[in-house]
Amino acid sequence: MTQNITEFSEKLDISEESLKQFIQDFDLDISACLSPKLNITQNFETFAIENQEFLKKYDKDLSEEKSITQIADKIDQPVEKVEEIIKNNVPNIYDNGLYRSSVSTFGIDRKLGGNYQFIYNYFGNKSELTQRDFVGYRDLFFYIYDMLEPFINPEQSKNWGIQKAAGIIVYGPPGSGKIFWAKKIAEMIDFEFFEIQKSKLKPTSSIDEKTTFDSYLSEMLKKDKIILFLENFDEIMMQKTENRIISNNNEEVQDCIFHNIEKFEKENLLMIGSARELAGIEPEIIAPGRFDVLIPIFPPNLHERAEMLLYNMTKNLSDDATLLKILKENKADQIPFWIETAEKMKVFSNTMIVDFTQSLKKRIRSSYLKNRTEQIIINQGILEASFKESAAKLTNDYLNNVQQFVLEATTNSYDRFANRIEDLKKELSTYKAKEKPTKPIGFKTDEA
CATH class of the missing domain: 1.10.8 (Helicase, Ruva Protein; domain 3)
Known part of the structure; x- marks a missing residue:
């Protein structure tokens, strides 16, 4: 019987968040733990059932607040080493010196050489890279998983009133993989993926007819469980100002999306917009109930x-x-x-x-x-x-895109991606121009 991670966590009586954090803490390949449709794999199920006692200890530890000294004492490691790992990986700390529950004593112990071979015996010491559909990005994967929860677990709507997103914006620098993650989202929620071609954004020649995009969207709304991917979303959905003129084409696309967006959830249509940056996008489009799910797509670490x-x-x-x-x-x-x-x-x-x-x-x-x-x-x-x-x-324009992305990711998602953001800031700083020391004006003279 296939089970998703929510159902499986209930069966084990271990929190879903603990299972997700466990996969990240021990660098397990996502595909070794979850199928493309987010069901638990046989290997992970076998491991979890046979090691349920260990996972319960992990779950309990993860939920507890603890100080550096307490963690160091528990794993018999120097306080300085524990502190270094926490500062590098979990910058968020309570004022009283107790770390948030996302800090795992077991995860820190593993990074300091603790022997957890019994875990890897269930998955192999390493998964062949060529057998994976993506590399790394476990934190981004589970962040997206959380954003898609209403699609994956419809009970959320009944129990908590959490509605499905009508639209999602994936944003990040050029070449960071936004279309890849849009397709991954389609796979995760089992929706059919359609990329909106540029030809569909052009108006028809007749004033009396619908625009090409309006007609296209009307047809798509008749389908069930589809994702529409719109590239250059930040340009198309640009806010109109005194100094910024929007083309007639883009204005018509904006009007069409605004007019139809309330139908998206009802008709099981999800639109994903790809943007280099969020600055300049019409604020009304990212209002609650519209494109209010913002997913940062980071350059690789x-x-x-x-x-x-x-x-x-x-x-x-x-x-x-x-x-x-x-x-x-x-x-x-x-x-x-x-x-x-x-x-x-x-x-x-x-x-x-x-x-x-x-x-x-x-x-x-x-x-x-x-x-x-x-x-x-x-x-x-x-x-x-x-x-x-x-x-x-690696042009100035690209570096400026990364700089803007860092600012926006910090504003929207710092609590989930603090270490990625801080690492990216450090890498970006290496490209900043160093100021040359100014030479003193005038001639050098010998002092008597």
């Missing part, structure tokens, strides 16, 4: 960049592929090889990482064709050349 580099270098390769043999020869079929390169890729988008791997593959192939040997060294020279090529998209 250091560890995710390393995983993505390996994933994209090995993606679609056969077991006897020449490139795979060369990667193995350099130990580049393992994540540690890519850490140094990932460290340099501060605030890189997903797209930039793909660009880097494509460039590197071509360079390795060129070297192979020239030397006709698999004994090719992937040295710093070849890595640096590919890095410079992929960094071409």
Whole structure:
């Protein structure tokens, strides 16, 4: 019998939030724990039932407020090490020095070398990257899961009066994967995904007829359980001001969405808008009951960049592929090889990482064709050349987009993504221009 995480948590008598936090604390692959439609996998069910006592201890610990000293004493670790991990991962703290319940003593112990091999025995020491449909982003996955709760668990509406969203805005810098997450949302709630083509946003030639978009939306409202994805949402739904003129096309699309948005929930239609930033969007469209669910899509962090580099270098390769043999020869079929390169890729988008791997593959192939040997060294020279090529998209406009994104994510979701936001701020600061020291005016003179 398939069970979603809510039903399973009730069966175990362990809070749903604890199960979600447990998956994150122990870096378990989402696909090893949950199916694409968010049901518990057989492996996770077996682990949880056989280790229910441990999960109850984890649940109890997670719900308790505790000080650094109490955590350090419990796991027999220096206070300084515990404090460093908490500051890096959980910046939010009560004034009285007791940490919020999202701090797990077990999670901290694992990061400091605690042995939890009994957990990984149920899932394998590591999941093949090529078997995953996405890398990292466990925190974002569960954040989105929470936002979609009314779709996943209809009982919320009956018990708590929480309504389904009519619209969602996924926002983030260019190349961060907004369309990927929109498709992931469709998969999570089992809706059919449609991307609105630009041709549907143009008005018809006749004044008497509906606009192309109006006709298109009317047809879509007749379907059941669909997601409509609208790119450039921030441009189309831009607020009209004295200094900002909105095109007739966009104005008609705005009017059409405003006119029909109340029908979305009734007709089981969810619209997802993709935006680089929220600033400038018509405030009425993000009012409650409209596009009031805002989901920040972050550039990957250091560890995710390393995983993505390996994933994209090995993606679609056969077991006897020449490139795979060369990667193995350099130990580049393992994540540690890519850490140094990932460290340099501060605030890189997903797209930039793909660009880097494509460039590197071509360079390795060129070297192979020239030397006709698999004994090719992937040295710093070849890595640096590919890095410079992929960094071409790291423009001032892009960095400004990231800066704006940091401000907006801080305003809307700091409590859920504090560590990501702080890490992104640090990475962004490395690109800030350093002020050159001013030279004194006049000539230098020797003092007698």
